[in-house]
Amino acid sequence: MNAKKDNTEEKILEAAKNVFIKKGMEGARMQEIADEAKINKALLHYYFRSKEKLFNAIFNQIIKIAFPRIEQVIYTDVDFRTKVGVVIDSYLDLLIAHPYLPGFIMKEFNRDPSVILKLIAKYGFNIQPVLEVISEAMDRGEIIKMKPEHLVVNIVSMCVFPFAARPAISFVAFRDNKEALDSFFEERREVVKQFVIRAIEER
Amino acid sequence: MNAKKDNTEEKILEAAKNVFIKKGMEGARMQEIADEAKINKALLHYYFRSKEKLFNAIFNQIIKIAFPRIEQVIYTDVDFRTKVGVVIDSYLDLLIAHPYLPGFIMKEFNRDPSVILKLIAKYGFNIQPVLEVISEAMDRGEIIKMKPEHLVVNIVSMCVFPFAARPAISFVAFRDNKEALDSFFEERREVVKQFVIRAIEER
DNA sequence: GATAAATTTAACTATTTGGTTAAATTTATT
DNA sequence: AATAAATTTAACCAAATAGTTAAATTTATC
Numbered sequence: 001m002n003a004k005k006d007n008t009e010e011k012i013l014e015a016a017k018n019v020f021i022k023k024g025m026e027g028a029r030m031q032e033i034a035d036e037a038k039i040n041k042a043l044l045h046y047y048f049r050s051k052e053k054l055f056n057a058i059f060n061q062i063i064k065i066a067f068p069r070i071e072q073v074i075y076t077d078v079d080f081r082t083k084v085g086v087v088i089d090s091y092l093d094l095l096i097a098h099p100y101l102p103g104f105i106m107k108e109f110n111r112d113p114s115v116i117l118k119l120i121a122k123y124g125f126n127i128q129p130v131l132e133v134i135s136e137a138m139d140r141g142e143i144i145k146m147k148p149e150h151l152v153v154n155i156v157s158m159c160v161f162p163f164a165a166r167p168a169i170s171f172v173a174f175r176d177n178k179e180a181l182d183s184f185f186e187e188r189r190e191v192v193k194q195f196v197i198r199a200i201e202e203r
Numbered sequence: 204m205n206a207k208k209d210n211t212e213e214k215i216l217e218a219a220k221n222v223f224i225k226k227g228m229e230g231a232r233m234q235e236i237a238d239e240a241k242i243n244k245a246l247l248h249y250y251f252r253s254k255e256k257l258f259n260a261i262f263n264q265i266i267k268i269a270f271p272r273i274e275q276v277i278y279t280d281v282d283f284r285t286k287v288g289v290v291i292d293s294y295l296d297l298l299i300a301h302p303y304l305p306g307f308i309m310k311e312f313n314r315d316p317s318v319i320l321k322l323i324a325k326y327g328f329n330i331q332p333v334l335e336v337i338s339e340a341m342d343r344g345e346i347i348k349m350k351p352e353h354l355v356v357n358i359v360s361m362c363v364f365p366f367a368a369r370p371a372i373s374f375v376a377f378r379d380n381k382e383a384l385d386s387f388f389e390e391r392r393e394v395v396k397q398f399v400i401r402a403i404e405e406r
Numbered sequence: 407g408a409t410a411a412a413t414t415t416a417a418c419t420a421t422t423t424g425g426t427t428a429a430a431t432t433t434a435t436t
Numbered sequence: 437a438a439t440a441a442a443t444t445t446a447a448c449c450a451a452a453t454a455g456t457t458a459a460a461t462t463t464a465t466c
Contacts, residue, residue: 008442027229027314030424043443045425103313106367110306111230113370120375127375144401149376149387150394154361156368161360164309164367167316172323172330173352184352191353198347199402211412233454246413248455 102164305367
């Protein structure tokens with residue numbers, strides 16, 4: 001009797017993911033998760049003994065996809081502007097697929113930073129190689145000199161922040177016109193690339 | 204008998220502000236606010252009938268300072284790059300004085316977007332004049348052409364996001380070395396200015 | 407000193423919510 | 437059909453917490 005069990009476990013994880021993302025750990029209700037999974041609370045606790053255990057299962061799952069694997073790109077033998085383009089693409093691909101990530105992670109970070117810091121240490125990329133590749137490009141005169149950390153923070157900021165602020169941007173800049181907002185976000189891919197390239201290219 | 208009353212009301216508002224900022228509306232406890240204000244829960248409810256009323260008082264107070272008044276700058280008769288510099292300065296001044304703002308606002312936004320949207324409509328600046336000033340600078344050939352909204356979002360992202368992500372940046376990039384982190388944030392003022400100018404200057 | 411407002415104390419209510427339990431029922435496996 | 441696992445039902449417990457209340461006490465004001 002396993003087919004049914006597997007299915008239920010998946011249903012619970014899917015439901016919990018939706019509810020936790022929308023409401024956060026504290027805001028989520030076990031009853032709501034049970035309802036969303038179309039089971040009852042007793043069964044929910046039968047599968048995951050506590051809210052904490054269920055949340056951790058979800059959270060690990062989410063964190064694992066939250067850091068795009070940019071190492072491969074970084075070491076490719078192409079010029080720096082191409083690397084920048086690929087990195088921005090991989091961030092935006094991730095964010096378009098999971099637009100809730102910035103908001104969710106920031107919320108949970110605020111609630112208990114230590115949890116996320118541990119997971120960053122466990123799954124998050126090591127920034128050191130990235131900084132080195134940037135420094136080398138600077139030494140070769142491909143891009144202007146600046147503290148590499150600033151370049152990383154600038155790129156990540158321009159990619160991530162608009163998704164966290166999406167509803168505000170929608171309201172303030174586009175009066176909640178959905179089409180205008182969607183094309184704006186589509187445009188950002190090229191806009192951010194060009195913006196960064198222009199800002200750092202040596203000339 | 205008013206001196207005492209005023210003082211207590213101030214004490215409550217100050218305490219509530221601290222607790223609400225740290226824990227958010229849902230996470231904050233009336234008992235904790237009472238403790239922080241060094242009064243008891245009965246008196247807290249004597250001044251502010253409900254948690255909701257108290258939160259609204261604080262929230263309005265916070266939102267009012269959350270939007271730097273950049274209109275004056277925008278209409279000054281100086282070249283565009285100077286305007287950009289002043290705008291970035293005014294954002295960073297605000298954020299350095301109130302580093303908790305991005306996290307707090309995002310959290311509450313996530314909880315109930317409508318509340319913030321109403322307040323943006325009430326106190327938030329109108330973005331239209333800003334967009335126009337940018338467009339004019341583009342028409343004059345002072346800066347390259349792009350959709351002005353992108354420029355605004357890019358600048359705001361690079362200013363605001365690092366504060367929301369400060370603990371993560373501290374850990375990932377500086378291994379929680381406080382001095383290194385502080386100088387990094389001090390540097391950003393000039394870094395962001397130059398980054399933006401280089402990205403948009405016509406040449 | 408009398409008065410009224412401010413404040414404390416302490417007990418209480420009502421609600422929400424995570425979690426438990428035990429018994430009944432359904433479903434899959436042999 | 438027999439068995440064991442999965443699921444439901446429904447009631448319950450315990451803790452946390454917003455909010456209330458009434459009486460006592462302190463403090464400012466006249």
